[in-house]
Amino acid sequence: MKRVLVTGAGGYIGTVLTPMLLDSGYRVRAVDRFFFGRDLLAADEGLEVVVEDCRKLTASHFEGVDAVIDLAAISNDPSSEFFEHATYQINHEARVRCARLARAAGAERYVLPSSCSIYGFQQGDVVADENTPPKPLTHYARANAMAERDILPLAAADFCVVALRQATVFGLSPRMRFDLAINGMTYGAWSTGRLPLMRDGSQWRPMLHVRDAARAQIFALEAASAAVNGQTFNVGSGDNTYQIGPLGDLVAENVPRNVEVAWYGEPDHRSYRVAFGKIEALGFRVKWNAIDGVAEICEALARGAVEKTAKTITLDWYRQLAHWHGVIREVELHGGILDI
Numbered sequence: 001m002k003r004v005l006v007t008g009a010g011g012y013i014g015t016v017l018t019p020m021l022l023d024s025g026y027r028v029r030a031v032d033r034f035f036f037g038r039d040l041l042a043a044d045e046g047l048e049v050v051v052e053d054c055r056k057l058t059a060s061h062f063e064g065v066d067a068v069i070d071l072a073a074i075s076n077d078p079s080s081e082f083f084e085h086a087t088y089q090i091n092h093e094a095r096v097r098c099a100r101l102a103r104a105a106g107a108e109r110y111v112l113p114s115s116c117s118i119y120g121f122q123q124g125d126v127v128a129d130e131n132t133p134p135k136p137l138t139h140y141a142r143a144n145a146m147a148e149r150d151i152l153p154l155a156a157a158d159f160c161v162v163a164l165r166q167a168t169v170f171g172l173s174p175r176m177r178f179d180l181a182i183n184g185m186t187y188g189a190w191s192t193g194r195l196p197l198m199r200d201g202s203q204w205r206p207m208l209h210v211r212d213a214a215r216a217q218i219f220a221l222e223a224a225s226a227a228v229n230g231q232t233f234n235v236g237s238g239d240n241t242y243q244i245g246p247l248g249d250l251v252a253e254n255v256p257r258n259v260e261v262a263w264y265g266e267p268d269h270r271s272y273r274v275a276f277g278k279i280e281a282l283g284f285r286v287k288w289n290a291i292d293g294v295a296e297i298c299e300a301l302a303r304g305a306v307e308k309t310a311k312t313i314t315l316d317w318y319r320q321l322a323h324w325h326g327v328i329r330e331v332e333l334h335g336g337i338l339d340i
């Protein structure tokens with residue numbers, strides 16, 4: 001039975017991926033600081049939980065590890081703009097270190113979950129494939145590009161390295177995120193009947209269901225090394241590539257109440273489309289679309305299984321943690337506040 005070390009296992013993708021790996025017969029060493037809570041992974045005899053910062057991993061964490069899926073990251077543009085230094089430390093430096101430690105420990109494979117955002121916003125009708133030069137425009141995208149640049153060359157005959165450039169993810173997860181496009185639109189429409197959409201709606205965005213994102217990581221784990229080693233793959237599908245206006249209409253039609261679209265902002269001409277033929281040629285196909293995601297989120301909201309809190313908006317939660325860390329440091333003495 002193979003052991004996979006998953007960093008960021010307590011996150012939006014990680015809490016979906018971990019049970020999927022366990023169901024597929026893998027053992028999982030879940031490494032995370034668990035910023036979003038320690039109760040999101042169900043106990044399992046194949047699961048080992050390690051509470052650690054990925055910047056502090058040592059050789060011992062990789063003992064007996066066959067493969068690594070390195071999800072831990074500051075996971076969106078706004079959080080990376082706010083926590084710039086930590087973003088380069090975590091998303092770039094710690095991942096390079098993690099890949100080197102994995103290789104030194106004899107692991108056979110390392111999967112880097114990168115992002116289509118490294119293409120930036122391409123002009124006109126360009127459909128970016130893996131050979132299109134990246135145009136990273138944000139710290140988040142730049143840190144991903146730097147991680148790819150420094151980790152892919154570690155590929156060797158006995159160390160398979162695969163980078164997955166994932167489209168924007170959507171759908172239900174134990175660590176729910178309402179700061180992702182489809183999830184946020186669904187929440188707005190479901191809770192207020194008003195679906196906020198940025199003008200003019202013609203901009204293109206590729207999307208990927210969170211269970212398909214997890215399936216793609218497992219696909220990258222299991223694909224023949226000769227077919228994937230040292231390579232990058234866009235992950236998503238043409239069918240899940242939407243223009244924002246029609247996507248808003250689709251979300252509105254699938255939320256069980258009357259919904260009106262509330263346009264805002266100046267026309268946003270930024271637009272990008274991505275080609276997914278390379279991973280499809282290896283046999284990977286997505287299974288879920290936006291309608292599936294909207295339906296499952298509405299159902300979960302209706303039965304109270306999920307709600308919008310600061311924890312579901314990544315930047316809000318990190319800012320709150322940073323704020324309270326400062327407050328507590330100021331008033332804490334002798335290891336406590338009132339009880340010491």
Ligand SMILES: NC(=O)c1ccc[n+]([C@@H]2O[C@H](COP(=O)([O-])OP(=O)(O)OC[C@H]3O[C@@H](n4cnc5c(N)ncnc54)[C@H](O)[C@@H]3O)[C@@H](O)[C@H]2O)c1
Nearest residue numbers: 008010011012013033034035053054072073075115166169
């Ligand atoms: N969700 C998307 O749309 C999307 C799209 C493309 C790529 N990605 C990438 O996939 C990965 C996972 O994204 P997600 O949506 O699950 O994000 P997330 O924020 O939900 O999860 C990140 C996890 O990493 C952990 N973490 C952060 N810093 C850490 C540190 N220093 N040490 C240990 N753990 C730490 C957090 O506690 C969290 O559990 C990220 O690398 C992200 O950039 C996500």
